[in-house]
Amino acid sequence: MRIALALLTATTFAAPAVAAAPALTPAQRDATHAMFEHVINTPTVIGRHNVPAMTRYVADQFKAAGFPEADIHVMTYHTESATTGEDDTAALIFRWRAAGTPKAKPIMLMGHMDVVEAKIEDSTTDPFKLVERDGYYYGRGTTDMKDGIVGITQALINLKAAGFKPKRDIVVLFTGDEETNGIGARKGATEWLDLLGHPEYGLNADGGGGNFNPDGSPAGYTMQSAEKTYAGYTLTVRNRGGHSSKPRKDNAIYGLMHALEKLEAYRFTPMMGPTTRAYFQGREKQEKGPLGDAMRRWLANPDDGEAADFIESAESEVGLTRTRCIPVRLFAGHADNALPQLATAMVNCRIFPGVDPNDIKAELERIVANPEVVVTRNDDSVSSLGSPLRPDVTNAYTRAIQTLHPGMPVFPEMSTGATDGRPFRVAGIPIYGTNGSWVVTPIDLRAHGKDERLPVQALYDNVVHWELMLRDLAGK
Amino acid sequence: MKRVMAFVLAAALSSAASAAVDPRTVPTKLEPAWQAKTRELFKQAIEIPSVHNRGEMPRMAKLLGDQFRAAGIPEADIHVMPYEALPGDKTVALIVRWRSPHATKKPMLVLGHMDVVEAKRSDWKYDPFVFREEGGYFLGRGTSDMKNGDVATTMAAVKLMSQGFKPNRDIIFFYSGDEETNGRGATLGASEWRNLTEAEFGLNADGGCGAYDHDFRPLGCGISTAEKTFQTYFFSTHNPGGHSSRPRPDNAIYDLADALKALQAHRFTPMLNDTTRGYFAERAKQEGNNALGQAMRRWLANPADGQAADEIEANPLEVGLTRTRCVATMLEGGHADNALPQSAKATVNCRIFPGVQPKDVQAELQQLAGPKVTVTPDPNYIGEPTPPSPLRPDVLKAVTAAIQAIHGPQMHVTPIMSTGASDGSFFRAKGIPVYDVDGSWGISPDDERAHGLDERLPVRAMYDDVVHWQMIFRSLAG
Numbered sequence: 001m002r003i004a005l006a007l008l009t010a011t012t013f014a015a016p017a018v019a020a021a022p023a024l025t026p027a028q029r030d031a032t033h034a035m036f037e038h039v040i041n042t043p044t045v046i047g048r049h050n051v052p053a054m055t056r057y058v059a060d061q062f063k064a065a066g067f068p069e070a071d072i073h074v075m076t077y078h079t080e081s082a083t084t085g086e087d088d089t090a091a092l093i094f095r096w097r098a099a100g101t102p103k104a105k106p107i108m109l110m111g112h113m114d115v116v117e118a119k120i121e122d123s124t125t126d127p128f129k130l131v132e133r134d135g136y137y138y139g140r141g142t143t144d145m146k147d148g149i150v151g152i153t154q155a156l157i158n159l160k161a162a163g164f165k166p167k168r169d170i171v172v173l174f175t176g177d178e179e180t181n182g183i184g185a186r187k188g189a190t191e192w193l194d195l196l197g198h199p200e201y202g203l204n205a206d207g208g209g210g211n212f213n214p215d216g217s218p219a220g221y222t223m224q225s226a227e228k229t230y231a232g233y234t235l236t237v238r239n240r241g242g243h244s245s246k247p248r249k250d251n252a253i254y255g256l257m258h259a260l261e262k263l264e265a266y267r268f269t270p271m272m273g274p275t276t277r278a279y280f281q282g283r284e285k286q287e288k289g290p291l292g293d294a295m296r297r298w299l300a301n302p303d304d305g306e307a308a309d310f311i312e313s314a315e316s317e318v319g320l321t322r323t324r325c326i327p328v329r330l331f332a333g334h335a336d337n338a339l340p341q342l343a344t345a346m347v348n349c350r351i352f353p354g355v356d357p358n359d360i361k362a363e364l365e366r367i368v369a370n371p372e373v374v375v376t377r378n379d380d381s382v383s384s385l386g387s388p389l390r391p392d393v394t395n396a397y398t399r400a401i402q403t404l405h406p407g408m409p410v411f412p413e414m415s416t417g418a419t420d421g422r423p424f425r426v427a428g429i430p431i432y433g434t435n436g437s438w439v440v441t442p443i444d445l446r447a448h449g450k451d452e453r454l455p456v457q458a459l460y461d462n463v464v465h466w467e468l469m470l471r472d473l474a475g476k
Numbered sequence: 477m478k479r480v481m482a483f484v485l486a487a488a489l490s491s492a493a494s495a496a497v498d499p500r501t502v503p504t505k506l507e508p509a510w511q512a513k514t515r516e517l518f519k520q521a522i523e524i525p526s527v528h529n530r531g532e533m534p535r536m537a538k539l540l541g542d543q544f545r546a547a548g549i550p551e552a553d554i555h556v557m558p559y560e561a562l563p564g565d566k567t568v569a570l571i572v573r574w575r576s577p578h579a580t581k582k583p584m585l586v587l588g589h590m591d592v593v594e595a596k597r598s599d600w601k602y603d604p605f606v607f608r609e610e611g612g613y614f615l616g617r618g619t620s621d622m623k624n625g626d627v628a629t630t631m632a633a634v635k636l637m638s639q640g641f642k643p644n645r646d647i648i649f650f651y652s653g654d655e656e657t658n659g660r661g662a663t664l665g666a667s668e669w670r671n672l673t674e675a676e677f678g679l680n681a682d683g684g685c686g687a688y689d690h691d692f693r694p695l696g697c698g699i700s701t702a703e704k705t706f707q708t709y710f711f712s713t714h715n716p717g718g719h720s721s722r723p724r725p726d727n728a729i730y731d732l733a734d735a736l737k738a739l740q741a742h743r744f745t746p747m748l749n750d751t752t753r754g755y756f757a758e759r760a761k762q763e764g765n766n767a768l769g770q771a772m773r774r775w776l777a778n779p780a781d782g783q784a785a786d787e788i789e790a791n792p793l794e795v796g797l798t799r800t801r802c803v804a805t806m807l808e809g810g811h812a813d814n815a816l817p818q819s820a821k822a823t824v825n826c827r828i829f830p831g832v833q834p835k836d837v838q839a840e841l842q843q844l845a846g847p848k849v850t851v852t853p854d855p856n857y858i859g860e861p862t863p864p865s866p867l868r869p870d871v872l873k874a875v876t877a878a879i880q881a882i883h884g885p886q887m888h889v890t891p892i893m894s895t896g897a898s899d900g901s902f903f904r905a906k907g908i909p910v911y912d913v914d915g916s917w918g919i920s921p922d923d924e925r926a927h928g929l930d931e932r933l934p935v936r937a938m939y940d941d942v943v944h945w946q947m948i949f950r951s952l953a954g
Contacts, residue, residue, distance in 0.1 A: 083813055117811050122717075122818045144719075179814065228721065232813050241928040244825040245704070245895035246795045247803040253822070254740045254804065257733040264730050318722045326723040327730075328813055333806030335593045336708045336823045336854070337656065337896075338927035340805055342599060345729070346813055348720040378813070416721035417814075448815035449718035 021404045022468070024158075024460050032154045032463055035061060039146045040130040040139040044114045044176070047085045051176035052076055054113050055090040058153055058174065062094055065157040071095045073195065077187060079177035083232065083346060083378050089114065089176030091184040093195055096156060096172075098474075099165040106169035107474055108199035109466075110420055110431070111148045111206055112178030115141040116448045124451050135456055136444075142454040144447035147437045147462055148205025149174060155466035166474040171196045178206065178420045185420035189427045199429060201393065203469070206419045207433015210401065210408065211441040219441055220286070221401045222413035223394065224433025226275035226386035227425075228319070228350040230418030231357040232378035233364055235259055235327075241341035252343035253332050259368040260327050260345060266367045268323040270308030271352045272298070275386050275414045276320055280311075282411045291317075315442055319416035323360060325349040346378065350416050357381050384422045386414075387430035392473065397434045400468035404436070404461055436465025496692035499917070500612045504939035505882065511939050514631050517543065518938060519607040521623040522616040526653075527594050529565050533653040536590040536626075537570040540651060543630050544572045547637040555672060559653075561660045562856060567591070567653035569661040571672045574633060574647040576953070583646035584953060585675035587662075587899050587910065588626045588682060589655030592618040593927045601930055612935055619933040621926035624941060625681030625914045626651060632945035643953035648673055655682070655899045658857055662899035666906040677868060677909045679948065680900045683926075684916025684937065686879060686887055695793075695920055697879045698892035700912040701867050702751040703904075704796070704827040706897030707834040707859035709841055711735050711804075712850045717818035726848075728817040729809050735845040736804050736822055742844050744800040744837075746775070746785030747829045751864060751893045752797060756788075758890055768794075792921055796895035800837060802826040823854075827895050834859045862901045865909035867891050874951035875913045878944045882915065915944025 024032065042054045052074070059072045073093040080086035092113070095106070118127035118140040125131045127140040141147075152172065173196060175184030188196060207224035237259070239252035272280075277299070284295035291314050298307040298321075312321045325347050332343035349360055357377065364375045389412055398410045413433070421431030437458045439445065446452045506514065520539055526532045537556045544554055553573040561567050570590070573583075595604035595617040602608060604617035618624075629649060650673055652661030665673050685697035713735075715728035748756075756772045763769030768791055775784035775798075789798045802824050809820030828837050834853060842851040853859075876889040900910035916937045918924065925931040 116815055119811060119818075122811070179812070230721075230814070242924065243896065243927045244803055244805050245801070245827045245897075246924070247801055251740070251803065253807055254736065256807075257736045257740075260729065260733045261737065264727075264733070318724075324721075324723055326720050326727065326816065327810075328720050328815060328817060329810030330729060330732075330807040330817075330820060332804075332808075333823065334596060334599075335656070335927060336805050336825050337706070338593055338805060339803065340807075341929055343807060346810070348813055350721045417719060418721075445718065445722070446716075447719045448812065450716050450818055 022464050024463060028158055029460055032150060032460060036150045036459060037130045040141055041128060043128040045117045046087045046180045049087060051089040051113055055092045058092050061153055065160050079181045079183045081181050084180040091176050092174040094172040096166055096170040098168050102168045104168045105200035106171045106197040108196060108202035109152050109172045110202050110204040111145055111152060112175045112420055113149060114176050114179050116179050122450055136453040137456055138451060138453045140452055142452050145206045147454050147459055148435045151462035151466050152205055154463045158467055168474055169197055170474055171199060175420050182420060186423045189423035202424055202429060202431040203434045204419055204421050204431050205435040207415055208435040210438035212438060214440055218405055218408045220409040220411055222411050223397050224413045224415045225389055226353050227384050227415040227419055228352060229357060229381055229384045231349045231351055231381045233347045234376050234378055235345045235347060236374045237343045237372055239341055241339040244337045244339050248339060252340040255372055256343040256345055259373045262367055270305055270321045272302050273353055275412050278412045319350055323351045323355060353384050353386055356383055385425045387425055393432050396469050396472040400465050403468055404465060436462040498692050499688050500934045500936055504936045505943050506939040510635055514627060514939060514942055518627045521627055522607040522618055523605055525605040526591050528561060528591060528654060528657045533567040533590055537568045540570055540626060540630050543634050547634040549574060559664055561654035561658045569653050570651040572649040576643045576645050579645050581645035582676035583648050585648045585650055585673055585678035586629050587650050587678050587680040588622060588629060589652045589899055590626060591653050591656050593656045599929060613932040614935055614938055615932045617931055619931050622682045624916050624933050624938055628941035628945050629681045631942045632949060635946055636949055645953045647953055648675055652899050659902060662902035666902045675908055678903050680898055680910050680912040681914045682898045683912055684914045686917035687920040689920060694883055694887040696888040696890060698890055699875060700894035701891045702830050702864035703894040703897055703901055704829060705859040705861045707826045707828055708854040709824045710852050711822040711824055711845055713820045713848060715818055717816040720814050720816050724816060728820040731848040732820040732822055735849040738844045746782055746798045748779050749830060751891055755892050796827055800829045800832060831861060860905050862904040865904055871911050874948050878947040882940050882944060915941040
């Protein structure tokens with residue numbers, strides 16, 4: 001559940017950044033492309049049983065680069081829940097040991113290999129066949145987040161080939177069910193923690209990333225240091241049903257639709273946390289117009305709900321000012337000629353850090369205000385925590401970004417999506433979303449949606465980005 | 477797609493002041509030995525979950541076919557007809573011909589269907605496919621729609637054969653295997669298999685005609701001679717979707733909700749035809765001077781009085797009789813718990829007033845749903861408006877005699893318009909008049925649970941129905 005990249009409008013940068021930056025060799029570029037094509041063409045959707053094959057493939061890349069087999073682990077596990085279906089999936093754990101005595105505890109690099117379902121009938125091209133067109137790579141997972149899997153893997157292979165010797169262990173955890181149940185990350189934060197060497201902190205490729213405006217000007221990169229809590233709820237309406245030739249006044253579908261209309265009209269109370277405060281303090285400097293004015297008003301007075309509403313309504317700021325809940329799936333009825341006995345809607349909430357998901361359940365009950373609409377929780381999520389902003393990570397990320405994209409602003413960010421980082425944060429291991437890919441905003445914001453795509457150059461930039469970050473953080 | 481039990485014609489409600497007896501406690505006229513046989517066959521039929529796509533129809537066809545076989549119908553006259561309801565959904569129909577040794581009349585067709593609507597164990601109090609008898613009722617999916625009719629027609633024939641009855645016309649039994657879904661069997665029966673089904677007229681056992689109200693007053697028995705056209709439409713919305721952490725202002729589910737809200741509020745124009753005019757004239761007499769009776773008289777006097785028609789339509793006994801009705805029956809939307817929906821779809825089931833074209837209803841639905849929603853008819857079943865079947869005096873006489881022998885003279889028999897569609901429509905469309913004349917009954921509206929939860933049938937109604945069909949066969953083929 002990669003964060004949708006926060007899009008930022010930088011009015012201060014008129015000209016596209018032309019990077020005299022390090023680049024991949026043609027051979028590295030070919031290897032990156034081949035790996036990306038292979039993994040995009042592997043449909044790692046829950047229930048399709050393909051994650052273990054992708055895990056073995058990535059493991060084979062590390063083996064081929066000369067890393068010892070004993071440090072490469074394919075961890076198969078089962079993932080399942082009532083709403084997502086089930087699968088036998090896998091995680092990859094790889095440890096690149098420091099030369100000599102490690103200077104510090106390991107750095108963990110994170111990502112997930114699974115992707116959200118994509119239906120061919122909803123897509124322009126087969127979402128599980130990598131297509132290159134008009135400067136883009138198209139396919140499910142191109143931005144969420146097989147770009148990050150390939151970025152980290154190829155960067156480590158390149159560093160090894162270049163003779164790089166890390167001064168502390170680098171561990172990799174690629175999970176196989178982040179988009180559904182997050183069981184891999186929970187295992188990582190508990191039973192696999194010894195194998196991961198109790199890392200000091202984690203860098204998650206399923207977070208961070210950059211944006212350019214359609215005119216080529218840099219809009220900004222973000223580093224994710226807090227995330228909203230992901231929680232699912234089900235609204236259920238039951239009815240005695242009957243024959244559809246004799247409609248009843250009460251109808252489970254209409255009852256559910258009225259509840260959803262109330263949800264559509266509702267706005268949760270605006271909130272501000274340390275990360276979003278820092279984010280809006282950076283953003284207001286970029287925004288000279290009404291949006292910037294609203295940010296300044298809200299920063300000055302957190303009770304100014306009208307200012308927060310104005311910010312929330314800007315496409316670039318959706319989800320950053322409060323909890324948001326949205327219906328994502330509907331099921332009702334059992335035959336076309338029978339009145340529905342059961343109608344359900346799944347509501348997906350992204351809850352502001354620190355707010356208890358049980359309180360949101362109670363709030364949903366107040367919103368629908370109808371005892372016939374029963375609200376239940378779909379998971380046992382607990383509220384997430386922010387990670388402290390560490391200067392070493394912030395600086396390494398900023399340097400890597402600005403080496404590739406001179407003049408690019410970098411902001412701390414609260415992710416509106418949930419990531420595998422959460423169980424580690426809950427366990428006291430800070431996690432930072434520091435991927436280096438970029439897109440053009442808002443037209444490329446398609447994670448989980450139709451015709452997901454990544455600019456071709458962003459794939460290769462990301463490999464260089466991870467090399468730069470790791471040289472900085474593990475090489476000194 | 478059986479019609480709902482037609483509870484009609486509250487016979488002289490005001491004058492029936494005498495303490496009525498609970499009809500469920502009145503002994504049936506079916507002999508105990510035949511009650512036992514009927515119950516056993518009913519149990520076996522209910523416990524075959526003949527829902528579409530489950531591949532159970534051959535077992536149903538064998539169960540019924542075996543009864544005829546045991547009663548002496550030769551193998552050559554028992555036909556199990558395999559067909560596909562939809563590509564891949566294999567089912568069968570059963571056609572049995574009970575030959576007359578000295579036919580003096582053209583054959584008579586008896587129609588039924590062996591399939592039932594889906595029933596989910598989790599929705600029901602008890603397993604819908606385990607036969608139960610409780611509190612004077614038989615319970616289970618298909619007890620009223622319409623394994624009761626399958627059992628009654630089969631058992632009545634078996635019983636008559638055992639008594640040495642020889643019909644003076646062939647009686648053809650036609651049990652389809654996909655009435656509840658696609659009606660493909662009836663379509664084939666009325667066309668490709670016509671050499672096996674050709675008949676002067678048809679009697680449909682799909683749905684009992686009689687009913688009592690809560691005070692056990694007979695509400696009458698309706699023989700449907702006209703039926704509404706069945707057509708399902710899909711309301712579809714599409715959206716680019718995206719990540720659910722960043723909700724867009726537009727959303728496929730909210731767009732659909734808006735359209736369904738409009739559908740819920742929409743009222744089609746009230747309409748009358750000869751059958752319903754006759755029906756409401758009778759009903760107005762029975763209702764007398766109460767508000768419903770007055771509304772019926774106002775509407776009959778002035779068909780443009782929409783307010784009167786609305787008042788009638790709002791009465792639970794009259795739902796669907798004054799106009800086209802459409803209702804949302806199914807929903808699906810979205811593709812993942814963490815993604816904004818790229819599509820959402822509602823199934824809207826319509827029962828269209830006879831004579832109205834399904835295309836015109838589609839246009840009206842599109843108009844109310846608005847431009848964000850696409851309205852399309854279900855391509856698997858395109859409804860065809862059917863002409864009313866002229867009421868035959870012999871059928872009316874036979875049914876009236878049977879009904880009144882069982883329920884007494886207070887149970888009136890009257891032509892009605894069926895709000896549901898049945899296999900009969902396919903035969904009507906191809907020139908064989910069909911009358912829905914089953915003899916089951918129930919308490920209205922409590923026992924109207926076809927397609928719904930905890931479907932049931934009074935125990936006596938099952939046994940009465942065997943007597944009913946036995947009398948009808950004797951009368952129309954003896």
